[in-house]
Amino acid sequence: MENNSKIFVAGGNGLVGSAIIRKLKFLKFEKILAPSHRELDLSSQNQVNQFFAEHRPDYVFLAAAKVGGIHANSTYPVDFIRDNLRIELNVIESSFENKIKKLLFLGSSCIYPKFATQPIKESELLAGALEPTNQAYALAKIAGICLCQSYNKQFNTKYISVMPTNLYGPNDNYHPENSHVIPGLIRRFHEAKQKGASEVIVWGSGSPLREFLYSDDLADACIFLMKNYSDNEIINIGSGQEVTIGSLALIIKEVVGFPGGLKFDMSKPDGTPRKLLDNTKLNQLGWQATTSLREGLKKAYQDFEVKNA
Numbered sequence: 001m002e003n004n005s006k007i008f009v010a011g012g013n014g015l016v017g018s019a020i021i022r023k024l025k026f027l028k029f030e031k032i033l034a035p036s037h038r039e040l041d042l043s044s045q046n047q048v049n050q051f052f053a054e055h056r057p058d059y060v061f062l063a064a065a066k067v068g069g070i071h072a073n074s075t076y077p078v079d080f081i082r083d084n085l086r087i088e089l090n091v092i093e094s095s096f097e098n099k100i101k102k103l104l105f106l107g108s109s110c111i112y113p114k115f116a117t118q119p120i121k122e123s124e125l126l127a128g129a130l131e132p133t134n135q136a137y138a139l140a141k142i143a144g145i146c147l148c149q150s151y152n153k154q155f156n157t158k159y160i161s162v163m164p165t166n167l168y169g170p171n172d173n174y175h176p177e178n179s180h181v182i183p184g185l186i187r188r189f190h191e192a193k194q195k196g197a198s199e200v201i202v203w204g205s206g207s208p209l210r211e212f213l214y215s216d217d218l219a220d221a222c223i224f225l226m227k228n229y230s231d232n233e234i235i236n237i238g239s240g241q242e243v244t245i246g247s248l249a250l251i252i253k254e255v256v257g258f259p260g261g262l263k264f265d266m267s268k269p270d271g272t273p274r275k276l277l278d279n280t281k282l283n284q285l286g287w288q289a290t291t292s293l294r295e296g297l298k299k300a301y302q303d304f305e306v307k308n309a
Contacts, residue, residue, distance in 0.1 A: 008033040008057035011064025019219035043086040052094040060103040077136035084140035103159040119278035165238035169215030170303040189256040203268035206246030214296035238277035239289040
């Protein structure tokens, strides 16, 4: 991938896509294609075909997806499986028809079984039952992986699939109900501080363990892998550090500067009890995350404050 290569970042306005674009620009890549949803509806095969035929990208980062937290996944499973399948099929098929050089597909750590052996190796894929609360989304992502691997097997393409851990950072979704845990807590603590509330309610028991990765670290890893990895097998991308949801809430409370207390709502689901990726494969290739959780949370909160000023 050269600096004058034409690069299409599908989902360029989202958390992952915008981070990839920032990193590409920092590295002096000159030809970045990142149309907005208004400019290009990835769920429309005709629009995607026309875009590829007109712009002829050399490389594709498929970062576009319908994403959300436990509430959104549990409430709108049809949306999550339907929309993600359409996006994947359209972009990957058009990539093949237009003979792109390489594609990187962004999966998710939720593709792994609910009770996978920890830390989770790439070989755990399809080794057990999925977490029910996000099964529809996970199945769509697994289908995307299989589609990439099938093209590689049948047509000798170079479509790689990466599995990031839980992500956060600038341009995250801070919806009060449909967001992931970090942006959801950032918003909740910020609003509680503004209102002078005495406590913030955190969903679940606070005991589940999670690994988090700052979005700019993910972008760096994706570009590294686009340049250095062509295996047909999936590869994990994580920080290697895990924290309980309860401890995470305390760190966010401190970062936001909320002086009140915490209350855990045990009636809400915890989801998977533990989810830590085995990053050995990626680390052996020569890549490691560099942003600490506290440092990343400070940057994420600064982004939230700017967007909600």
